[in-house]
Amino acid sequence: MTKIAVFVSGGGTNLQALIDASEAGKIPHGEIALVLSSSPTAYALERARKHGIPSVVVSRKEHPEDFEAMIESALSENGIDMIVLAGFMSILSAEFTEKYENRIINVHPSLIPSFCGKGFYGLRVHEAALEYGVKVTGATVHFVNSIPDGGRIILQRAVYIQEGDTPEVLQRRVMEEAEWKILPEACEKVAFELSQHKEA
Secondary structure (H helix, E strand, O other), X not given: OEEEEEEEOOOOXXXXXXXXXXXOOOOOOEEEEEEEEOOOOOOHHHHHHHOOOOEEEOOOXXXXXXXXXXXXXXXXXXXXXEEEEOOOOOOOOHHHHHHOOOOEEEEEOOOOOOOOOOOOOOHHXXXXXXXXXXXXXXXXXXXXXXOOOOOOEEEEEEEEOOOOOOHHHHHHHHHHHHHHHHHHHHHHHHHHHHHHHHHO
16 A cells, blocks of 8 residues: 655645545545645644544745654654655755656646746636636646656546636636646556555
8 A cells, every 4th residue: 555645735626636536536546644844724634534544734934944854753753655746835855856756747737848837826826727718728737857847747637618708707717627647547556556555
């Protein structure tokens, strides 16, 4: 069984999608063993509590010097094999991502390589898609490396843009039709691969 830490900073809707999938038996090779938040007020922590998942808060603002060291220590204390970034608003260093190569995944609300990279997160991604006039957007789950949104793609799903879409409406549809579906799928795929390595 691959032990998973989900990194969050806010409401935790993607975390909820993972919890729901896990409880429905859709991530059989993974166990959500830890929720790590960069903010003490993130509602995601309440979601973790409701489902009996251990959680920890590591704030960069409060611990600028040893932020990543504290994260690593929480991961090793909980025996974590894999990390899922689910709306985590802190950029991790190249040194950190190299240590966990092919073990950190992220969901991004566009079809990479469109509307991604530095500065493209949250509503900004959907604003850019609408400004550009694309007819199809979607979400991508990818491995995390030292380049923002630059890691190998695991899964993608397309979402059609509709007449009259606002960034907020589009954001919601991309979550419902793409992010919440492919994130648990990708999670299981990577958890399965890691569990094979563990046994080998």
